[in-house]
Amino acid sequence: MLLFSTDIDGTIYDGPRSAAIFSDFWKSTTEDRLLVYNTGRSLNDTRLLIEEVDLPKPDFLICGVGTTIHDCAAGRTLDEYRMRIGVDWNFDVVHEVVSAQTAARPQPDDCQNANKCSWFWENAAPSVIDAVVAEIEQRGVKAQAVYSSNVDLDILPVRANKGNAVRWLAEHLGIGLGDVVVAGDSGNDSRMYGIEGVKGIVVANAEAALVDAVREHGPYFASSACAEGVVEGLRNLRADVFPQVS
Numbered sequence: 001m002l003l004f005s006t007d008i009d010g011t012i013y014d015g016p017r018s019a020a021i022f023s024d025f026w027k028s029t030t031e032d033r034l035l036v037y038n039t040g041r042s043l044n045d046t047r048l049l050i051e052e053v054d055l056p057k058p059d060f061l062i063c064g065v066g067t068t069i070h071d072c073a074a075g076r077t078l079d080e081y082r083m084r085i086g087v088d089w090n091f092d093v094v095h096e097v098v099s100a101q102t103a104a105r106p107q108p109d110d111c112q113n114a115n116k117c118s119w120f121w122e123n124a125a126p127s128v129i130d131a132v133v134a135e136i137e138q139r140g141v142k143a144q145a146v147y148s149s150n151v152d153l154d155i156l157p158v159r160a161n162k163g164n165a166v167r168w169l170a171e172h173l174g175i176g177l178g179d180v181v182v183a184g185d186s187g188n189d190s191r192m193y194g195i196e197g198v199k200g201i202v203v204a205n206a207e208a209a210l211v212d213a214v215r216e217h218g219p220y221f222a223s224s225a226c227a228e229g230v231v232e233g234l235r236n237l238r239a240d241v242f243p244q245v246s
Contacts, residue, residue, distance in 0.1 A: 002033040002241050003173070003180045004234070005062070005166040005192060008041065008049070010185040011203055011230060018227035019054045025231045026056045031241040036169065038062040038162050040154070040188055042110050043070055043077070065146055065154045065188050066165035067115040081168055082115065085160040088142040091117055094155045097136050101128075104153065115160055119153040129153065148187035149207065163191030166198075181237055183230050186210055193217045201233030 006012055012022040026035065035058045039046055043063045050057065061070040067085065069078045094117040098104050107118040129145045133155070136143045142158040162184075170180050177197035184192060185206045193200040193214040200219030202211060203226055211221075220237055222229030234242045 001175050001179060002031070002238060003036060003166075003170055003175050004033060005036040005038045005180065005182045006230065007162075007184040007186070007189050008037055008039045008046070008055075010205060010226065011183050011189075012227045013049075013053065013055060014226050016053065022227040022230060023054045023056045025227075025234075025242075029242060033241055034059040034173070034175075036060045036062060036166065038066070038166060038182070038189075038192065040065045040148075040152070042113065043068055045110065060169060062162065062165045062169065064113050064116045065156060065160070066162040066191070067113055067156060067160045069165055069169055078172075081165070081172075084168070085157045085164075086115055087157070087159070088140075089115060089157040090141045091115070093139045093141050094136055094143060097139065098132060098153075098155060101132065107152075115157050117155040119155075120151055121153045122151050124153060146188045148209070152188070154188065161191040162189060163193070163195055166192055167195050181234065183233060184210060185226075187213065190214055193219055199237045201230055201237065203229035203233075205229070
């Protein structure tokens with residue numbers, strides 16, 4: 001059984017053409033495989049996007065930068081994961097600490113959830129972000145920062161991120177990590193590539209921050225952008241499931 005965990009925006013989707021390319025490809029095989037969308041979008045926003053564009057229906061949704069896992073077939077969010085990552089976490093404390101930074105602006109309410117405190121903060125220095133996380137931890141909250149696109153700052157429970165979510169899901173489903181493939185294009189995808197045994201695809205349009213962060217893990221660097229790069233990577237990494245087209 002293959003578990004494919006992919007980011008959406010900039011990875012398999014940047015408009016109707018890329019969505020159609022990935023959808024046609026995914027539907028071209030009936031081999032055992034599970035599709036997981038692993039996105040920074042909220043659960044509701046992700047559902048709306050899938051309804052509006054030609055993307056294949058996933059088996060699971062990992063949303064909010066690894067803070068929510070939704071079983072699409074069962075129609076339920078996995079509370080056991082939410083409770084696991086919520087230990088030693090306090091949204092209100094995190095919000096209070098980051099609010100003191102005058103350069104940080106809170107993202108809209110639909111970008112927040114109980115385990116995700118999100119901000120717009122342009123050109124934030126790594127040392128400043130580290131200092132904010134240290135202050136949060138001094139208040140008794142175990143947190144981590146995920147910074148992407150040089151503007152989007154997500155403060156999450158220390159147990160939550162895109163990588164930890166896909167690892168937990170694979171173990172929950174009894175799928176070996178050697179049968180997991182991940183794909184992404186931005187900094188908040190980087191944690192997916194560091195899971196031992198997992199194979200990774202980096203699309204040609206990926207941010208430099210992602211390329212630099214995951215190079216040591218030896219992912220497949222696609223020569224094509226977005227959905228075409230994902231298709232290229234899957235055919236090279238898992239030819240047993242997705243044979244090359246002659």
